[in-house]
Amino acid sequence: MTGANIALNVGVFVVFVLITLFIVYKAGSRNATASDYYAAGSSFTGPQNGVALSGDFLSAASFLGISGSIAVNGYDGFLYSVGWVVSWLLGLMxxxxxxxxxxxxxxxxxxxxxxxQRPVRAAAANVTLVISLFYMIAQMAGAGALMALLLDVHTAGxxxxxxxxxxxxxxxxVLLGxxxxxxxxxIIKAVLLIVCVTLMTVFLLGKFxxxxxxxxxxxSLNSSLGPDILQPGARYGGEPMDRLDFVSLALALVLGTACLPHVLMRFYTxxxxxxxxxxxVWATWMIGIFYLCTLVIGFGSLALVGSTTIAEAPGGENSAAPLLAFRIGGAVLLGIVCAVAFATILAVVAGLTLTASASFAHDVYAxxxxxGKADPHEEVKVARLTAVVVGVLAIAGGIAANGQNVAFLVALAFALAASANLSTIVYSMFWKRFNTNGTLWAIYGGLGSCIVLIVFSPSVSGERTSIFPDADFAWFPLGNPGLVSIPLSFLFGYLGTILSRETPDEARTAEMEVRSVTGIGAGLR
Structure with a gap:
């Protein structure tokens, strides 16, 4: 990277940030109520929100992590994509x-x-904050890897x-918009990202x-694994425990998407x-097209850049897509791709920050x-203050996790979301006997078991790719705990309900059933 190249890359990025900040300011200036701030006044159409949903979902893990994982692990890296596309069927149906x-x-x-109200809302806010922070840490780690390549920054500081x-x-x-x-x-980011990966894909296909x-x-010629890069097992083959780890990962990916707080909150817009x-439906089409493109980009970066160069670059495997852009289009295309990827990170993290702050302000404060008697303007002020606090915590966590594969880190956030939220959503919607005690057991039991299993897993210690590679306090054998923690959350919810003497409010249960199916009274509390 030369000084001129770095200046060009920074220029492209700064232009994008200034334009989007202006758009955010103009859109946010019309925020008059809490509904405007939290849910955009429910003013977006299905296609608009679908594109925004895909923008929320197609994060640094998708663009940088999946492309890099395919470049390093081949067939096994693409399995992330399959799980995430299939997961939207749960959200739809x-x-x-x-x-x-x-x-x-x-x-x-x-x-x-x-x-x-009070204990359940507090629990829902707590789990939203934990999941959002975990997801944000992964995005911030991706930002560190991306900008390390963009600015040729090699030092940790x-x-x-x-x-x-x-x-x-x-x-x-978040504060402005x-x-x-x-x-x-x-929406802008999603369109730019789809156009970017589509053009790169068409160029690669044309080149070959x-x-x-x-x-x-x-x-296969440029991979250290040789032809095995095209076969199952490069990452999750070999030992039976590795294959079981993949089953656990797939379960977390498929069940976690529709339980992510920032995805759930978008349905109210x-x-x-x-x-x-x-x-x-719109989000599924956008995401499906994107992941088909990442298959070509991942193997294309391996073909044109090589596994050795990718491994030695700042950011490691997260740098596969930017390195490919530099190889096929020079500094200009690298600047554009990095700006789009960086916009991806900014937009996703902003959505997560908004979700976390809204959950605290609306559920805990109000x-x-x-x-339930909070002044709406005061509630929005609390949300904005919370956004600042969440931002500081995300920065600290991102610095600690810098260098990790962002797709892998996000997969752990999906396990947290599925463990804490899936059982409570399903039981609340479909089990009339489900009560407050069962809700608290499911939320805290699922979240707590998932966190414990992550802390004592190879993801955190005991292996070269762990967050703490020089320590070893892992006793849980799986890298992703979804296979254990998700069923545990359903079990906790069931036991908490049947062991409680609390009688559900039949009138509220009937009202919820009618409202959820027909939409009568939707949006009223």
Missing amino acids: VISERLRNTGRFTLGDVLAFRMR GQALVIAVVGVIMVLY GMKGTTWVQ GFSLSAIFDEA VPNAREARRSV NVIKR
Whole structure:
């Protein structure tokens, strides 16, 4: 990288940030109520929200982590993509319509609908904060890897400074724009990202005579694994425990998507359940196209760049896509790709920050502390203050996790979401006997068991790729705990319910059933 190249890359990035900050400011200036700040006044159409949903979902893990994982692990790296595309079927068929009809702003609105408000809302806010922070840490780690390559920064201190700058910009997005501004940034980012990966894919296919086989053959020649890169087992083969680890990963990916707080909250930005369903359909198409492109980009980076160069670059395997861009289009294309990827990180982290701050302000401040009598303007002020605090925590966590594969880190966040939220959503919607005690057991039991298993897994210690490679306190053998923690959350919810003497409110249960299916009274609390 030369000084001129770095200046060009920074220029492209700064232009994008300034344009999007202006859009966020203009959109946010029309925020007049709490509904505007939290849910954009439910003013977006299904297609608009679907594109924004894909923007929320297609994060640094998707663009950088998946491409890098395919370049390093080949066939096994693409398994992430398969799990994430399939996962949207759960959101379409089970969650999107019923959630939109039942809640108003947050997941806590749904879970507390027929339960005791204060403990359930507090639990929902706690789990939203934990999942959002975990997801944000992965995005910030991706930002460090990306900007290390973009600015040719090799020192840990320099990358930490970059992560801090990312955190400041994302907080500005949330403070200035709320949900409306953040949604428009997501739409712009999603369109840019799809166009970017599509053009790179078409170029790669053209370079190899529009033959995937030619790309695969060249990739196998430039991989340290040789032809085995095209076969199952490069990452999850070999030992039976490795294959079981893949099953656990797949379960977390498929069941975790529709349980992510920032994905759930986006269903409230549309006016009705029909538009919520259309959102998921549009998002699924966008995401499916994107992941097909990452297959070509991942193997294309292996074919043109090589596994050795990718491994030695700043950011490691997360640098596969930017390195490919530099190889095929020079500094200009690298600057554009890095700007798009960086916009991806900014937009996703802004969405997560907004979700975490809204959950605390709406569920804890307004409904637990103020017992439902909070002034809407004060509530929004608390949300903005919370956004700043969450931003600081995300910066610290991103610096600690810098250098890890972001796709892998995000997979752990998916396990947390599925463990804490899936059982409570399903039981709340479909089990009439489910009560407050069962809700608390499911949330805290699923979340707690998942965190414990992550801390004492090879993801954190005991292996070269662990967060703490020089320590070894792992006793749980799986890298992703979803196979154990997700069933445990269902078990905890069941036991908590049947062991409690609490009688469900039959009137509220009937009202929730009618509202979730028909939409009558949707958005009212």
